[in-house]
Each structure stands twice: as C-alpha cells, then as structure tokens.
Amino acid sequence: MNRPRRRHRRNAAALISAVAILLVVAAFAALLISVHTVRLSTAEAEVHRLRAEAAALAATQLTLWEVSNDADLKAALARVVYEGDTSFEADPLFQIQGDLAGAAFHADVWPGDDTVRLKSRGTSGGAYYDRWAHMPMVLGGGQFETGFTVVGGTRTTVTLRNKYVRPVVVCSVQYRNNSVPVVPRVSGVTNNSFMVRLQNPSDKPVKPEKVCYLVMEEGVWTIGDLKCEAQTYTSTVTDHAWRWKGEKQSYGQDYKNPVVVGQVMTENDPDWSVFWCYGKYRGNPPSSKHLRTGKSVCEDNDRTRADETVGFIVFEKAHGTIAGVEFEAALGPDTIRGVQGWPPYPYWFKKRFSSAPQVALVATAGLDGSNGGWAQIHGATLATRKILFLAIDEDQIRDKERSHTTEQVGYIVFESSVAYP
Numbered sequence: 001m002n003r004p005r006r007r008h009r010r011n012a013a014a015l016i017s018a019v020a021i022l023l024v025v026a027a028f029a030a031l032l033i034s035v036h037t038v039r040l041s042t043a044e045a046e047v048h049r050l051r052a053e054a055a056a057l058a059a060t061q062l063t064l065w066e067v068s069n070d071a072d073l074k075a076a077l078a079r080v081v082y083e084g085d086t087s088f089e090a091d092p093l094f095q096i097q098g099d100l101a102g103a104a105f106h107a108d109v110w111p112g113d114d115t116v117r118l119k120s121r122g123t124s125g126g127a128y129y130d131r132w133a134h135m136p137m138v139l140g141g142g143q144f145e146t147g148f149t150v151v152g153g154t155r156t157t158v159t160l161r162n163k164y165v166r167p168v169v170v171c172s173v174q175y176r177n178n179s180v181p182v183v184p185r186v187s188g189v190t191n192n193s194f195m196v197r198l199q200n201p202s203d204k205p206v207k208p209e210k211v212c213y214l215v216m217e218e219g220v221w222t223i224g225d226l227k228c229e230a231q232t233y234t235s236t237v238t239d240h241a242w243r244w245k246g247e248k249q250s251y252g253q254d255y256k257n258p259v260v261v262g263q264v265m266t267e268n269d270p271d272w273s274v275f276w277c278y279g280k281y282r283g284n285p286p287s288s289k290h291l292r293t294g295k296s297v298c299e300d301n302d303r304t305r306a307d308e309t310v311g312f313i314v315f316e317k318a319h320g321t322i323a324g325v326e327f328e329a330a331l332g333p334d335t336i337r338g339v340q341g342w343p344p345y346p347y348w349f350k351k352r353f354s355s356a357p358q359v360a361l362v363a364t365a366g367l368d369g370s371n372g373g374w375a376q377i378h379g380a381t382l383a384t385r386k387i388l389f390l391a392i393d394e395d396q397i398r399d400k401e402r403s404h405t406t407e408q409v410g411y412i413v414f415e416s417s418v419a420y421p
Contacts (some may be wrong), residue, residue, distance in 0.1 A: 011191050015340075021251045024098060030194040046275040141180075143421060144216035144217065144332075144419075145419040146418050147213055148210055148211060148417070150208050150211070151197055151209070153200075156195065156197060158194055158213065160194075165217060166218040167218070168217075168277055169265055169311060170261050171263055172213075172362045172376070173198065173376055174209060174360075174378070175209060175376050175393075176379065177207040178206055178207050180200050180202075180396070181394065182199065183273075184198060186263055186265050187267040189266075194265075198211070203337045212361060214357075216230040226318055227253055227254075229251065229310065229313070230313045231305075231311065231312055232310065235307060235309070237295075238294075239294050239296040239297070240297050240300065241398075245292075252290075257288070257330075258315070258316065259331055259365075259411070260410055261362065261363040262293055262310060265308070266309040267308075269305045269308065271305060272300075274296055274298070275310060275374075276296045277294070277364070277366060279291065282367055283368045285410065286365060294310070295308055296374075298371060298373060299372060299394065299395055299397055300398070310386050313361075316329070317331065322418060322420055323420045325415050326414070326415040327412065328411075329413075330350055332388075335347075339392070340402040343378045344378035346389060347388040348387055349387070352386050355384055355385060356382075357382065357388070357415050358416050359413065362376070362390060363375055364407050366408055367407065368406065371404070373407070375390060376390065376391055378391035388411060390411075
C-alpha cells in the first residue's frame with residue numbers, strides 16, 4: 001500500500017520541480033518580450049539563463065507554455081529543497097496551467113527574493129496530488145559574446161552567434177585610419193543581430209575602423225565566479241559641457257570593484273551622442289554604491305537630443321577565462337590623455353595574457369575634463385600581452401583642439417572572440 005503512494009510522491013515531486021523550472025524560464029521571457037509561449041529546445045541551455053530577480057515576476061500573466069524536448073527537461077530538474085503543508089497567506093501573483101509529459105497540472109505562484117513558492121495540483125499516474133514546493137531560483141550564466149568588425153560611415157549588420165531575448169550591445173572603436181573624431185552608433189538591435197556605423201560629431205566623412213563589440217543578455221548573472229550584468233533604460237537626459245548630471249542606476253547585485261562599459265543603442269536622433277558614466281561625483285569612477293550613466297554631446301552647441309535607449313554592462317574586476325578565452329576587467333589609473341598629445345597611452349594589464357588580446361571594450365570612468373570626451377582604443381596595435389593602448393577624444397565642434405586632462409578608463413578585454421555558453 002505504501003509503495004505506490006511513495007512512487008506517486010516521487011512523481012509529484014519531479015513534476016513540481018519541472019513546473020518550477022519552466023515557470024521561471026517562461027516568466028523571465030514573458031516579462032522581457034511580452035510573449036506568452038516559451039518553447040525550449042534544450043532545457044539545460046535555458047537553465048543557464050534563469051534570473052535571480054523574482055520580484056520582477058510581478059504582474060506577469062502566463063497562459064500557455066510548451067515543452068519540445070522532455071528528455072532534456074528531465075535531465076535539468078532542480079532539487080526540491082522544501083516540501084510540506086506550508087501555509088502562505090498572500091494571494092498568488094499569478095497562476096499557470098497546462099500539460100507536462102502527459103500530466104495535467106495547475107499551479108499558484110508566489111515569487112520571493114531568491115525563491116519561488118509553488119502550490120501544484122493535478123494528476124500523475126492516475127493519482128491526484130496537492131503539494132507545496134519551495135524552489136530555489138537559479139543564478140545562471142547569462143549568455144554573451146564578443147567579437148569585432150570593420151565599419152565606416154554606412155550602417156553594417158553584425159550577425160550574432162547566440163540568440164537573445166533582450167540583448168545589450170556595447171561597442172568601442174580602435175582609431176587607426178581617421179584624423180577626425182568618431183563615435184560608434186548602434187541601431188536595429190534584434191535577437192541575433194545589430195547594426196553599427198561610425199559617425200563624426202560634425203558629420204564629416206569617416207574612414208573604416210575596427211569596432212569591437214560585447215553583447216550580453218539583459219539580466220543579472222554569475223559566470224563561474226564572475227559577477228556580471230547587463231541593463232537598458234530610456235535616456236531622457238542629454239549631458240553636455242555646461243551640465244553634467246547623468247541618470248542614477250542601481251546594480252542588480254553587489255560588486256566590490258565594478259567595471260562599467262556602455263553604449264547609446266538607438267539612433268532615434270540622427271545627431272551624435274556618446275555613453276559616459278561616473279560614481280558619486282562627476283570626477284569619480286563608478287563604485288560599489290554609486291553609479292550614474294548617460295548620453296553626452298560634450299561641447300556640441302546643439303544640446304537637444306531625442307530620447308535614446310542606453311545599455312550598460314557591468315563586470316566585477318577580474319582576470320580569468322570564460323569558455324577557454326582569457327579576459328581581464330579592470331579600472332585603470334588616472335593617466336589617459338587626449339588625442340592632441342602623444343597617444344597612445346598605456347594601461348598595464350594586472351596579469352600578462354597568453355597572447356595579445358584582440359577585443360577591448362572601454363569607457364571613461366568618471367570625467368575630469370569639463371569639455372567632455374570619450375575613451376578610444378588608439379593606434380595600429382590594440383594591445384600586447386602586457387599593455388592596452390588608449391586615448392581620450394573630443395568632438396571639435398566648439399573648438400578644434402583635442403587635448404584633454406588625464407582620465408580613468410574602465411576596460412573589459414578578451415584574448416579573442418568568444419560566445420558563451
């Protein structure tokens with residue numbers, strides 16, 4: 001008599017686990033793209049993308065989700081860490097119902113800070129069950145990729161190796177061929193591509209240059225021991241040489257030494273703008289407690305811009321490997337000067353690379369120069385095994401000089417292109 005009952009309990013526990021896994025995956029996708037159906041080709045890949053932000057599930061309404069490969073799902077089941085007759089007085093935030101591997105179910109859901117309470121009832125193997133499960137949310141490794149392309153003043157499409165729900169795109173230019181300032185303009189971001197071009201602030205002709213890019217799924221992630229995250233927001237503030245304000249941001253997790261890079265990700269306004277960030281004060285780099293980001297037009301006399309989508313990516317300071325590719329994320333010293341001088345200016349890596357890095361993303365970390373400016377990779381060589389080559393550029397609209405006081409630059413450097421996972 002007890003043996004079938006235990007078997008039914010095991011079946012119910014497995015079903016509850018499966019429901020919880022699908023719940024978090026589906027809720028995350030629905031929240032970001034307002035899609036009510038999530039089809040998983042491999043459950044294991046989706047588990048890597050689960051977010052540790054249960055509060056963001058509020059107001060999400062799910063009506064249908066499908067499983068295309070039950071074998072993969074079963075291999076990725078989470079462990080039920082609590083099961084019993086637990087009471088919970090609050091009303092559920094949402095309900096789900098459907099069919100999983102031939103078993104009908106209905107579930108009431110109460111997301112918490114880092115867990116989800118699931119009350120599931122239905123039939124399994126002919127037995128009716130009404131069970132509670134307290135499931136851990138999974139801190140996944142958010143998928144991302146890096147690479148480089150060569151572009152000029154015409155929009156060029158970059159096709160991505162991964163497919164994203166809501167990608168955050170950051171680009172940096174390696175100056176080699178241009179004698180005029182250029183900034184990267186990103187637009188047309190889709191789930192597997194984006195467009196990029198170079199723009200001179202005065203709209204002068206530009207020559208093609210190497211553009212490095214980093215694309216990450218929006219969310220809060222842990223990749224191995226590395227904390228990282230990607231966010232987007234609509235920027236309604238345009239900073240310039242007579243007003244530096246930025247827009248206050250909040251990290252999705254705690255960092256000791258955050259490294260921040262970013263990008264204006266749309267071209268709602270044809271006139272140029274460029275990403276910048278700082279910490280508690282304008283001249284301070286982002287810190288563990290303070291982060292402001294924004295779009296800037298530096299010394300442009302036209303200081304009006306349309307609202308744009310701004311994206312930024314945060315890495316904890318580190319030197320290590322991801323998917324076998326060596327990387328370093330760090331904040332350099334206050335030593336990088338302007339193009340009008342003796343560029344490039346060196347940053348010594350915290351640890352020597354096995355081979356010379358090919359991809360670098362850079363951003364000013366705070367802004368000492370009141371005229372404004374942006375970080376660039378400078379010269380024919382991006383980096384050696386020991387040194388990254390940099391400079392700060394200015395727009396030349398109000399005046400022609402491109403000299404600049406010393407600045408700090410945050411950088412994320414990769415030995416080669418990489419796609420994770």
